[in-house]
Amino acid sequence: xxxxxxxxxxxxxxxxxxxxxxxxxxxxxxxxxxxxxxxxxxxxxxxxxxxxxxxxxxxxxxxxxxxxxxxxxxxxxxxxxxxxxxxxxxxxxxxxxxxxxxxxxxxxxxxxxxxxxxxxxxxxxxxxxxxxxxxxxxxxxxxxxxxxxxxxxxxxxxxxxxxxxxxxxxxxxxxxxxxxxxxxxxxxxxxxxxxxxxxxxxxxxxxxxxxxxxxx
Amino acid sequence: xxxxxxxxxxxxxxxxxxxxxxxxxxxxxxxxxxxxxxxxxxxxxxxxxxxxxxxxxxxxxxxxxxxxxxxxxxxxxxxxxxxxxxxxxxxxxxxxxxxxxxxxxxxxxxxxxxxxxxxxxxxxxxxxxxxxxxxxxxxxxxxxxxxxxxxxxxxxxxxxxxxxxxxxxxxxxxxxxxxxxxxxxxxxxxxxxxxxxxxxxxxxxxxxxxxxxxxxxxxxxxx
Numbered sequence: 001x002x003x004x005x006x007x008x009x010x011x012x013x014x015x016x017x018x019x020x021x022x023x024x025x026x027x028x029x030x031x032x033x034x035x036x037x038x039x040x041x042x043x044x045x046x047x048x049x050x051x052x053x054x055x056x057x058x059x060x061x062x063x064x065x066x067x068x069x070x071x072x073x074x075x076x077x078x079x080x081x082x083x084x085x086x087x088x089x090x091x092x093x094x095x096x097x098x099x100x101x102x103x104x105x106x107x108x109x110x111x112x113x114x115x116x117x118x119x120x121x122x123x124x125x126x127x128x129x130x131x132x133x134x135x136x137x138x139x140x141x142x143x144x145x146x147x148x149x150x151x152x153x154x155x156x157x158x159x160x161x162x163x164x165x166x167x168x169x170x171x172x173x174x175x176x177x178x179x180x181x182x183x184x185x186x187x188x189x190x191x192x193x194x195x196x197x198x199x200x201x202x203x204x205x206x207x208x209x210x211x212x213x214x215x216x
Numbered sequence: 217x218x219x220x221x222x223x224x225x226x227x228x229x230x231x232x233x234x235x236x237x238x239x240x241x242x243x244x245x246x247x248x249x250x251x252x253x254x255x256x257x258x259x260x261x262x263x264x265x266x267x268x269x270x271x272x273x274x275x276x277x278x279x280x281x282x283x284x285x286x287x288x289x290x291x292x293x294x295x296x297x298x299x300x301x302x303x304x305x306x307x308x309x310x311x312x313x314x315x316x317x318x319x320x321x322x323x324x325x326x327x328x329x330x331x332x333x334x335x336x337x338x339x340x341x342x343x344x345x346x347x348x349x350x351x352x353x354x355x356x357x358x359x360x361x362x363x364x365x366x367x368x369x370x371x372x373x374x375x376x377x378x379x380x381x382x383x384x385x386x387x388x389x390x391x392x393x394x395x396x397x398x399x400x401x402x403x404x405x406x407x408x409x410x411x412x413x414x415x416x417x418x419x420x421x422x423x424x425x426x427x428x429x430x431x432x433x434x435x436x437x438x439x
Contacts, residue, residue, distance in 0.1 A: 062372075062418040064379035066390060067411040074403040078219055152282065159284035163383060170287055177294060184298035187291040191283045198282035 004180045010189060016172030017193050023158045023168060026090050028151055031097025038102040043109060043131065053102065060099030066160050068092045073164045089161035097154055104146045108139040145212060149205035152198045159194070169193055226405045229396045236392030237413055243306075243388060244375040244421070247313035251374065252367060254314060255321020256360075260351055262322065263329055273322070280319035285377045288312050293384045309381035309388075317374045324366045328359030357434070364429040371425065372418050379414070389413060 042053040060068065072092035076083040112135050120130040162171035173190035177183045226233075261273045280288065292315075293308040303311065332355050340350040360367075382391030393410035397403040 059415065062376075062415045063411045064376040064390065064414055066379040067393075067407055067414060070393075070407045071404065071411060074397075074407060078404050156282075156284040159286045160380065162286070163380075170284065170290075173287070174290070182298070183290075183294035184296070187287060187295045191279075191287050191291060194283045194287060195279060199278060202278070202282055 004176070004182075006185070009176055009180065009182075009186060012176055013169060013172055013186075013189055013193060016167060017169045017197070019166070020155065020158050020168040020194075020197070023089060023093065023161060023166070024151070024155045027093035027097045027154050027158065030090065030094035031101055031154070034094060034098035035101035035105065038098060039105045039109065040131070042102065042106055044127070057099045057103045060096050061103070065092070065096055065157055066163060068096055069160055069164050085161065085164050085166040088164060089158070089166045093154065093157060093161070096157065097150075100150055100153070101147065104150060105139065105143050108143040108146075109135060111142055112138045142212070145205050145208040148201060148208060152201050152205070155198055155201075156194065221405055222402055223405050223409065225400045225402045226396055226409050229392075229399075232392045232396060233389070233409065233413065236387060236389035236410075237417065239386070239388040240375065240378055240414075241417065243309055243313060243378050243381065243386070244371065246310055247317055247374060247378075248371045250310075250314045251317025251371075252321050252325075254318030255325050255367075256356065258318060258322035259325035259329055262326055264347060264351060277319045277322050280316055281323070285312065285316055286380045286383070288316060289380060289384060305381070305384045305386040308384060309378065309386040312381070313374055313378060316377070317370060320370045320373075321367060324363045324370060325359060327366075328363035329355055331362060332359060361429075361434045364433070365426070368422055368425045368429070372421055375421060376414060376418065 038053050038056065041049050044050075069089060069092045072095075073083065073085070073088040076088055076091070081087075116134055116138065117130060120134040125133065158168055159170040161168060162174065165171070167175070169190055173186050177186045180186065258273045258277065261269050262277075265273070289308065289312040292312050293303065293305065296303065336354055336358075337350060340354040345353065378388060379390040381388055382394060385391065389410050393406045397406040400406075
């Protein structure tokens with residue numbers, strides 16, 4: 001058996017934590033883009049589109065992320081796509097993130113007073129111009145804190161990708177545990193690394209939220 | 217290319233699916249009661265407790281909220297036996313869910329407690345209620361009523377998160393789906409059906425708990 005020093009454990013976990021970060025960024029950026037597209041669809045004056053997006057949101061918020069990952073993994077295989085844990089995890093986490101972000105942003109857009117929309121309309125701005133110049137700048141200010149806060153949920157969500165065989169921080173922890181038989185030490189390190197990633201972001205999100213309230 | 221879906225092969229195993237769903241609901245029910253109780257205790261400790269207690273509870277809340285549930289579960293199931301604490305998969309799952317929900321519920325309840333108008337606490341004090349009596353009888357009931365929807369959402373999040381407990385062989389719904397697909401190789405169909413069952417359970421829990429909150433816990437009054 002290979003002897004693992006504490007440094008070996010930490011080093012290997014840190015190497016794996018890179019993939020947690022990369023997967024989180026893919027999901028956050030991808031989910032942000034899809035979420036923005038859904039937000040625009042939902043803001044159009046088309047009831048069936050609004051219902052469709054609301055249904056999409058409820059589907060992803062009302063089912064376990066783990067099931068979404070399994071469905072992406074086995075669903076892609078069923079479609080005959082050469083599937084990898086990378087692709088399935090990126091896809092599932094992107095869709096999951098988009099549902100939550102679009103819901104958060106939708107709330108922020110609705111928080112913009114109706115009078116602002118009406119004023120923009122009375123200036124004969126088109127829908128896109130109203131969004132671009134009047135609504136989004138105001139909604140965006142509200143949206144920053146909860147969006148940053150949700151990044152923490154995304155990072156924690158990537159831990160589930162370990163279940164479909166994506167080697168990130170949690171999966172690396174399991175593998176190192178199997179080699180060292182020191183689950184207490186290894187999972188403590190894993191937890192601390194997630195904490196080191198997530199806590200500054202949570203804290204920053206709270207600071208942003210505090211600033212927003214001061215301005216009022 | 218043609219895709220053949222065979223849902224009947226999965227539905228034929230309905231007793232297993234139902235048993236899994238029952239386990240999921242049971243785990244959720246136990247951890248909802250204990251987790252909310254823990255959350256209330258922590259909210260009390262963080263608003264009324266002595267400084268060291270406040271710090272310890274704060275550390276617990278931040279540690280849990282900033283680490284993934286699956287890591288908490290693995291830590292309890294695989295890590296604690298190293299300290300001589302050997303737990304069954306079911307107990308590990310319940311403890312992980314309670315500890316997890318407790319941290320989130322603490323923050324939710326605390327938000328409700330902090331929104332209490334100052335005059336109500338002063339009124340209670342002037343009636344010679346102790347601090348504990350004031351908290352339990354005056355501050356807590358309206359605080360819970362205020363944050364009940366958020367608590368219900370958090371309970372549902374924990375229920376959905378419990379799908380991970382199948383990974384340590386707790387026989388809940390996702391474990392049942394996994395077992396079925398390992399027998400008949402209908403993975404996609406099995407997970408579709410399990411996912412829809414989770415969706416139904418999430419909607420049912422929200423409906424029932426909102427009703428329970430309105431009718432029983434808060435005596436029909438709306439805050």
